Amino acid sequence: MTKKNVTRRGVLKSGAVAGTGLALPTIFTASSAAAFTNEPTGSSVTLGFNVPQTGPYADEGNDELLAQQLAVEHLNGEGDGGCLNTFSSKALQGNGILGKKVGFVTGDTQTKSDAARASAKSMIEKDGAIMINGGSSSGVAVAVQGLCQEAGVIFMAGLTHANDTTGKDKKANGFRHFFNAYMSGAALAPVLAAEMGKERRAYHLTADYNWGWTQEESIVASTEALGWETVNTVKTPLASTDFSSYIAPVLNSGADVLVLNHYGGNMVNSLTNAIQFGLLDKVANGKDFKIVVPLYSELMAAGAGENIKGVLGSMNWNWQLQDEGTKAFVKSFGEKYGKPPSNSAQTCYAQVLLYADACERAGTFNPCGVAEALEDFEFDGLGNGPTWYRGADHQCFKDVLVVRGNENPTNAYDTLEIVEITPRSQVEYDPEHPMFAGGELGKCNPGA
């Protein structure tokens, strides 16, 4: 069945084919003329919006997409201008970016690092996107941030809360406006102390992946600094949907606070289980039992419904804030889509405007120029009050909100009430803080 008649002619023929194949790649050594990746040459510029449209965070992703489209409208001078009117930097004219009309392409991250990178790559390689924005998970943010660094485009992170994004995985081409786990801990601790006292025993349930661990580490550190004791920390598999077996031991552990380091569907399920077990009606160590959810979002709150009443947590931003930037954004978002924006939508909206503004101020789309304009940029008027984009790790510093599930919501969007606005100074940290150490920004990469 196998033929093994090797002829001289056959060898020559195959040799020639193989030789051509091997020589082919040398044509790639020619360098290209552009100064940086995807330099916009026409009358328009393309932004890439890479958000989860399917999978566990699809709701967040679709909300982000709405906000991004709104931002593009405002940049092109359509609609009511939104935060362009309240933003402290006046470089943006409403005529696109640097006179070029803003267009965009969208992609689905599926909340998977691989899929997110594939989608971002296709935006960069096929559609010529000059900036990638969006995402609702830290794993995806870190993966896409690495890709943008290699490809030489700017990454404006969406919702990503793990310390690593601007910690050990920070990159010169990546920027984060959202807050992080450390800030959640720092903002929550004083409120917890005031509400629950300094002698509490905490039990942690933590989603068993990168974000869960950094969150747990941050909350444990800040609550222990208060004088709390950590009874136990239990990791739960990310794919769990039923947490009863994890909740039952909490009752007998001697703990009087349950901290749920869960997000999205995980959090909705674990909180619901905890309420079903009647934890909130229990009295342990002579104190009322309490539940804390360090990272909240409006969409999770809506998912958990009644169960979140009275449960404390932290947020990056909330539509009920009363500053001018927030009011302008909520007004134009609400008029267009008929609902208030979530905090993931707000962070994406702000990131798009910040990127556009940095291009205007730098006078170029070159990622190195844009990065320089963003580094140590102080601004106001995009919500959250005065904000500082720190140059050392590309993390934004602004006020952090401590919120509580509303006891008497008046409408479907009024599920959370703001307990305290923790000032920026209280959540700042050193770029070399042990929870963030180990990474290197590296040099900005313009590609090409």
Add this chain to the structure above:
Amino acid sequence: MLGLNKKDTSLLIVVALLTLLAPFILNPFPEGSAMAQFNAGYPDLMQRFVIFGIFAIGFNILFGLTGYLSFGHAAFLGVGSYSAVWMFKLLSYNVIPAIALSVVVAGLFSLLIGFISLRRSGIYFSILTLAFAQMSFALAYSVLSNPKFNLTNGETGLQVYADDPQILQGANAPDLPHLFGLPMRATYTMDVGAWSFDFNAGYYLCAIIMMAVFYLSIRIFRSPFGMMLRAVKSNQQRMNYTGLNSKPYTLAAFVISGMYAGLAGGLMAAMDPLAGAERMQWTASGEVVLMTILGGTGTLIGPVLGAGFIKYFENIFSKINDNVLHSWFAFLPDGLEDAVVFVIHPFIGKGWHLTLGILFMLVVIYLPGGLVEGGQRLLKRFKRKKKDTDDAPSGKTEPAE
């Protein structure tokens, strides 16, 4: 040529031409035109076509020949990726050691899993492989990524950091995966009128490797070993009764297809130096089954076609959004335009799974032999029109059985 009969040689030549000219074939529409949305000739997607082609070719050696349906092949792909990235971290960004190690590690891993799983056949074998793959996924996702022993970097994915040893990395070597100095990312763009074609170094590396392993798979299909595997598929019991021990053959097929998967994983990491745990998940294992069935199980070229088909949908259809639709149908009156967009909306963007599912159903119901059967029917129809008497099967895309 190369020890193949005439039919297989022409098949190999067709595949070689298709892969080498892919930048032209996949970019049929001028840049900037409305149809440019359907162009697939950009480096990342072309790389994916051939890499998943390799994966599916390897899977077909096991499933197509022996009939053993493995639901855990993504585990080998993932293991290959992780080994390749570790090579980048420890040695250098040169892709050769990375790809070599990924094949070796995947081979060893599949030997272990195959040895255990092949004690059973049929559905039990499928479930065993599925269980192993999910175990590997769980290990990669959380167990092996704890701060004390971080082998996989969990959800974030393993990537190369500036402070990694990279002991063989030269001072002037590019700081990204390269082949002896030629970066995998290097792309030469040729502009011809309104068209633009991308020639990417990484793609051509993958393409050449795919042709090599495609050739290898033809040889396996046509060898006595391949015949033995087919015997396993048609009646394993009878084979055993004749005194033949079939397990070494099935194990060899399992390991070979595991090494193909490892190669695909290694190439994936070489094109994009990040290994995510999701590529080991059961959905990824299921995807390669779909690719093989969609293209045509047991045929030589079917799996490659299936891989291309699925990846095309995943990357092109998922990116069509309502704005694009509105721009296409802008010529219609407003009310009608909205109606058309409303009807199409569920099938594009995030709905690409739905479209793919419907197409998969149609293929399975009307073309049980996959896309290859579709191609054959078309060819037959054309032939019949030309010569009514000629009923002989037409050459190129003949199934192997």
